[in-house]
Amino acid sequence: MRLNRLTTTGLVTTCAIGLALSGCSVKDPEAGGIGGGGGGARGIKTDVGVTSDTITLGAMTDESGVFKVLGLGITQGNQMWAADVNKSGGICGRKIKIVPADTGYSAEKAVPLYNQLKGQALGLVQLIGSPILAALKKPMVNDKIAAIPSSWASTNLDVPNVVMVGPTYDVEMINGLSYLQSQGKIKNGDTIGHIYVDSEYGKNGLLGSKYYASKHSMNVVQAPVSSTASDLTSAVTKLKGAGAKAVLLTTTPAQTASAVGVAKAQGLTVPFYGSGPTYTPQLLDTPAGSALLSGQFLTDALMVPWNSTVPQAASIRSQWTKDNPKGEPTFGPIQGYVFGLVWGQILLQACSDGDLTRAGVLKAVQKVSVDTRNLTASLDFTHPGQPSTRAQFLMKPARVPGGLDLVQPQAYVSKEALSYKTPFQK
Numbered sequence: 001m002r003l004n005r006l007t008t009t010g011l012v013t014t015c016a017i018g019l020a021l022s023g024c025s026v027k028d029p030e031a032g033g034i035g036g037g038g039g040g041a042r043g044i045k046t047d048v049g050v051t052s053d054t055i056t057l058g059a060m061t062d063e064s065g066v067f068k069v070l071g072l073g074i075t076q077g078n079q080m081w082a083a084d085v086n087k088s089g090g091i092c093g094r095k096i097k098i099v100p101a102d103t104g105y106s107a108e109k110a111v112p113l114y115n116q117l118k119g120q121a122l123g124l125v126q127l128i129g130s131p132i133l134a135a136l137k138k139p140m141v142n143d144k145i146a147a148i149p150s151s152w153a154s155t156n157l158d159v160p161n162v163v164m165v166g167p168t169y170d171v172e173m174i175n176g177l178s179y180l181q182s183q184g185k186i187k188n189g190d191t192i193g194h195i196y197v198d199s200e201y202g203k204n205g206l207l208g209s210k211y212y213a214s215k216h217s218m219n220v221v222q223a224p225v226s227s228t229a230s231d232l233t234s235a236v237t238k239l240k241g242a243g244a245k246a247v248l249l250t251t252t253p254a255q256t257a258s259a260v261g262v263a264k265a266q267g268l269t270v271p272f273y274g275s276g277p278t279y280t281p282q283l284l285d286t287p288a289g290s291a292l293l294s295g296q297f298l299t300d301a302l303m304v305p306w307n308s309t310v311p312q313a314a315s316i317r318s319q320w321t322k323d324n325p326k327g328e329p330t331f332g333p334i335q336g337y338v339f340g341l342v343w344g345q346i347l348l349q350a351c352s353d354g355d356l357t358r359a360g361v362l363k364a365v366q367k368v369s370v371d372t373r374n375l376t377a378s379l380d381f382t383h384p385g386q387p388s389t390r391a392q393f394l395m396k397p398a399r400v401p402g403g404l405d406l407v408q409p410q411a412y413v414s415k416e417a418l419s420y421k422t423p424f425q426k
Contacts, residue, residue, distance in 0.1 A: 049122030065105030073332015081340025166302025173208030281403020306402020
C-alpha cells in the first residue's frame, strides 16, 4: 500500500500493510494511547463523531428507492469493512461504527436525516445519488463533513468534502467511446446518440460524449429524459432516425431496460454503452434480458465484478455469501468495501497528523493515495478537482453471480480520458 506524505512514522510503521485490507490500531508513541472525544488529549484533536474508543461514520443510503438493491449492497460492504477493521484492533485506537440512514433516493427525505446524522458522525462513508448530493453539498461544506458519494459528476469536484472514488461520468463516457472505436464499432465522423437523465448525472455524462466527439469529428444527437420517464420509445426512435451508429445511456436501470428493449423491437442493432449506474443484474430477469445478453450492451464499473478472482474480492464474496445465504449478489458489497478502505486510509492519515477533527479529515483527504488490493485501479486524491482515477473496468451482462463479466482483465483508460480536463482541474 502507498502512504503519501506520512511524516509521523512512529505512528504508522507497524500497520502500513494491514490497513490496506482491514485497518489497524495506531497509538501515540509518547502517551501510550489516544485522547478522548473533544478534548484533544495526548496530542490528537477530536470533535464530532470521535470518542476515546469509537469513530462513527454515517451512511446516507437508499434501501427503498430506485437504487435500493445497490444501496443495500454498498451498506453491507461498508459494514464488512468496519468489521474487518474492528477485528484488527480499529484505527487510531478506536473501533469503527457505521450508522445507516435510508433516504429512499429522496432529497426531501435526505435533508432531515442528514441533520440527525451530522451531530453524531465524523463523516459519511456513503452518500447515494446525485439529487441527494445536490441537496447536501452546501450543508456538508458548512459543517466541514467529508463524504464518499455514489455519484460521479466531475462538477462536484470543486470542494474537498466530495471524496469521489473512481472515474467521473464524463471520463466514463470518453473511455466507453474510445473502447467502441478501438473495436471498430464506431469511426471518425459517425453520428452517435446519447440518452441521458436531464440532471447533473446525465449532463455530466454528456460532457464526456461531446468531448470525445469533438476529437473525432463525430456528431452527438442528444435525447434528454426525465428521471421518472419509464418508456424511452421516443428517444430511441429519434436516435434511430438520426442514423446513430452507437447509443450511450446515462439513465436509471429501468430506463436501460426500456431503451434496449425498444431497440430490439425496432431492429436497431447498434452497440449500447451505459454508465455504471444504468445496470443491475435484476434486469436480466426482465423482458430486456435477452437484449442485454446479446452483446449489444456494455457498461463499466470503478471496481472488479462480483465473480472476480482477485483475492480480496473472493474474500468479500465468501463473507457476504455466509452472511446473506439467500441474498442476490451485486457489485455493491465490493464497492462499499472499497469506500471503507478509502476512509480507512484517510483516518490513518488524520491520526498521523494528530487531527481527527472534521477539518483535519478534510486536510488528510488531499494527502492520500489508496491501494485497494486490486479491487480498483490505484486511487489518488492528491490532485484537487481531478478524478481519483481515470481507469474503469469494462463489463458485459452475463448469467453469472453478480450479473457481470469483465470484457478484458485490466482496467481500461484511453488517451482521450487522460488528456481531458475536468471542470475544476487545476
